Amino acid sequence: MSKGLKIAIILAAISLVAGFVAIFIVANNFFMGKFPEQRTIIGGTEVSDKNVSDALVSMNAGDGLQMVVTKDGNELVVPISDAITRMYDREQVESAKSDISFFDYLFHNEVDMPLSPTSVSIDEKKLLEDIKTTLPKTKYKTTDAYFDKDWNLIDEVQGDDIDYDTFIKKVVDDINNGLELSYNAEDYYFHPNVKASDPNMKETKDRVQEYKSLSITFKFGKKKEVITPEKICSKLKMKKDKLKLDMSWTKGYIRKLAKKYNTFGLSRKFKTTMDGKKEVPSGTLGWWMDEPHTLEMLNNALKKKKSKSITPKYFNKGADFGKDNDIGKSYVEVSISRQHVWVYVKGKLKMETDCVTGIPNKERMTHPGCHYVYAKQRDRWLGTMEVQGYHTHVDYFMPFNGGEGLHDAPWRGAFGGTIYRGGGSHGCVNLPPSKAAEMYDLVWVGMPVIVY
Numbered sequence: 463m464s465k466g467l468k469i470a471i472i473l474a475a476i477s478l479v480a481g482f483v484a485i486f487i488v489a490n491n492f493f494m495g496k497f498p499e500q501r502t503i504i505g506g507t508e509v510s511d512k513n514v515s516d517a518l519v520s521m522n523a524g525d526g527l528q529m530v531v532t533k534d535g536n537e538l539v540v541p542i543s544d545a546i547t548r549m550y551d552r553e554q555v556e557s558a559k560s561d562i563s564f565f566d567y568l569f570h571n572e573v574d575m576p577l578s579p580t581s582v583s584i585d586e587k588k589l590l591e592d593i594k595t596t597l598p599k600t601k602y603k604t605t606d607a608y609f610d611k612d613w614n615l616i617d618e619v620q621g622d623d624i625d626y627d628t629f630i631k632k633v634v635d636d637i638n639n640g641l642e643l644s645y646n647a648e649d650y651y652f653h654p655n656v657k658a659s660d661p662n663m664k665e666t667k668d669r670v671q672e673y674k675s676l677s678i679t680f681k682f683g684k685k686k687e688v689i690t691p692e693k694i695c696s697k698l699k700m701k702k703d704k705l706k707l708d709m710s711w712t713k714g715y716i717r718k719l720a721k722k723y724n725t726f727g728l729s730r731k732f733k734t735t736m737d738g739k740k741e742v743p744s745g746t747l748g749w750w751m752d753e754p755h756t757l758e759m760l761n762n763a764l765k766k767k768k769s770k771s772i773t774p775k776y777f778n779k780g781a782d783f784g785k786d787n788d789i790g791k792s793y794v795e796v797s798i799s800r801q802h803v804w805v806y807v808k809g810k811l812k813m814e815t816d817c818v819t820g821i822p823n824k825e826r827m828t829h830p831g832c833h834y835v836y837a838k839q840r841d842r843w844l845g846t847m848e849v850q851g852y853h854t855h856v857d858y859f860m861p862f863n864g865g866e867g868l869h870d871a872p873w874r875g876a877f878g879g880t881i882y883r884g885g886g887s888h889g890c891v892n893l894p895p896s897k898a899a900e901m902y903d904l905v906w907v908g909m910p911v912i913v914y
Contacts, residue, residue, distance in 0.1 A: 497559055500570040504558050505550065505577035505640040518555045521579075524548060529633065529643035533597060534622070540596040545588035546637060548579040577640040584634055590626060593633075597624070597647065606656035607663055613670045613695050615663065618654035625652050662703060669705050672767045673698060678760060679771045682723050683783035689715070694764070709761060716757045719774070726750035726778050730787040730832050732912055735795060735804050735811075742914050745831025746863050749788055750778040781834065781910045789832065793910040794868065794901070796891055798828060801878045803868075803891065805904050812904050815897040816878030818871065821886035828889050833862040833911040838902065844869070850888060857895065858902040862911040866890055870898035 497504070499511040508526050509517035520526075524543035531538050558577050566573055604621035629650040636643055656663065678689040697708045726748030729741050752775040763770040780788030791809035796802075796817070804814045819828040842859040845852045854873075861867035871877075871892035891913075893901065 495559070498562060498567050498570070498573060501572045502562075503574040503642075504555070505548070505575070505579065506637070506643055514552065514555050514559060517559075518550060518552055521550050521555065522548060529593075529645065531593070531597060531645050531647050533647035538596055540593055542589055542592050542643075545585045545592055547583040548637075549581045550577070550579050554580070574642055576642060578638065579640060582638050584637060586630060586634065589633065590630055593626075593629075600624075604652040604654060606654045607658040607660070608656070609666070609670070609700075612692075613674070613698060615658055615667045615670075617658045618656065620654065621652065622647075623652050624650050626650075666700075666705050670695070670698065673707070675769070676764075676767055677769050678763050679769075680719060681771055681773050685783050687719060689760075707764060709764065712760050712764070713757055716751075716753050716760060719756075720751040720753050723774075723783065724749050724751055725780050725788045730789065732787070732789065732832075732914070734797065734914065736797065736800060736802075740914050742912055743831050745829070745833040745913070746778075746836070747780055747788065747832040747834045747910050748778055749780040749783075750776055752777050779834075779908065781908060787832075789910045789912065793912055794835070794862075794905060796828070796911065796913040798822075798830065798882070798914065801880075801882055803893065803897075803901075805901055807904060813897065813900050815893060815901075818874060818877050818886055818892040819882045820866075820889040821882060821884070826886065826888050828866060828887070828891060828913060829863055830913045831863065833866075833913060835860050835862050835868075835905050835907055835909045835911060837861050838905070838907060840902075842869075844890070845888070852888070856898075858898040860902065860905055863913075868893060868898070868901060868905075868911070870895040 495513045497509045497512055497517060502508065502510045504517065505521055506527050507517075507521045507524065509520060512520065524546050527541075527543040527546055527548075529540045529542055531540060554577060558575055561575065562573055565571070600621065600623040602619060602621035603623050605619045607618040608616050610616055624647060629645070632645070632650070633643065658664075673694050674691045676694055677691055678694075680687040680689075694707070697711055699706055699708055727744045727750075728748065729743050731739055732742045733739050755775040756772070759772050759775070763772065781792070782788055782790030784790055792807045793805075795804040795806070796819070798819050801817055801819065802814065803817045805812045820826045837860070839859040839861075840857060842856050844850075844854045844856060844859065844865075847853050856869040856871075859867050859869045866889040868891045871887075872895050874892060874894075877892065877894055
């Protein structure tokens with residue numbers, strides 16, 4: 463036998479003996495009561511290479527009891543033994559050991575076996591404190607999608623804030639059942655309840671867009687009052703998850719417009735031809751908005767969600783929406799004291815004439831005020847003998863205040879001066895026939911007549 467062969471036989475014998483020794487140790491542990499020496503976890507407690515008695519003590523003491531939480535890719539170990547008191551009995555531990563196979567012993571397989579304790583006492587407040595102390599602080603808070611004050615749709619945010627009520631409940635259940643305490647934090651994040659992609663949110667966004675492109679313009683001559691999209695959107699609100707436009711403000715808005723532009727019943731400061739500025743009392747002239755009808759037009763436009771220019775409706779009208787008054791630059795001016803009439807068209811004097819106004823007493827006076835021509839009539843009979851005590855034919859009649867009007871007076875031989883004081887009319891403004899004809903061609907229905 464060669465020397466090399468002898469060495470090979472010796473080495474083989476040594477290996478065989480070592481193998482038998484290892485098998486003996488493993489078998490001894492398996493049959494004599496020790497847990498495997500490799501990493502062995504029973505009910506969350508490591509009992510590697512311990513006999514049943516020592517393992518029982520460690521498990522009841524909660525030695526090394528911990529949970530592992532993975533957050534942001536990092537495994538974080540949370541010691542929780544100070545919050546847990548568990549009780550196992552010997553029979554449970556022996557049964558757990560017997561469930562470990564001989565091959566786990568032999569091939570050093572790691573063992574992690576759940577085991578429910580016979581009783582558990584958990585200080586949930588302390589448990590929560592242990593977890594929060596170990597885990598990093600929240601970086602982003604989860605929020606629902608929502609509309610901001612300008613009705614822009616803001617996307618939801620998926621944060622990293624943990625729903626600790628749900629998380630603690632899961633941990634407690636797992637402890638009670640002796641399960642492995644290993645968790646992914648992301649599984650317990652709060653999640654948005656409302657997302658921008660939700661059908662209701664998308665529908666609301668589309669409806670908001672309709673209002674954002676909506677404007678209502680009220681026209682007062684060259685002046686405009688605009689209800690902007692921003693104003694309209696400020697009146698939007700959600701009611702039972704539905705977008706609603708609050709219409710309660712529209713009545714007040716029309717009331718404000720009326721207060722701003724109504725002139726009916728107000729006196730005016732009027733620049734006269736010969737006597738400077740005078741304050742002229744109210745008369746038949748003036749803007750008086752029909753608020754109910756105008757409000758109806760506004761509400762209908764808002765309901766249809768279509769931009770619109772609206773000219774308000776009026777019970778009574780003025781001639782202009784000027785800076786100082788509603789008279790404008792075209793008007794008939796009547797001075798009672800001067801017994802004179804001027805006609806202006808677009809600011810230019812077109813004609814003037816002497817006149818005779820009513821006798822200055824209660825029954826026959828020509829009433830001062832801001833009036834307007836409300837008709838133009840030819841070949842007209844004025845008054846009756848039974849009521850007024852006269853029945854007179856005129857060729858041109860331009861009434862401006864009830865029965866008071868501008869007309870020709872062919873029966874008179876003179877005009878102007880002080881005739882009116884004793885021989886004046888019954889309230890009308892008497893004109894020379896040729897001047898009445900000229901005036902008839904210059905004036906129009908609606909033209910202001912300013913009497914002072």
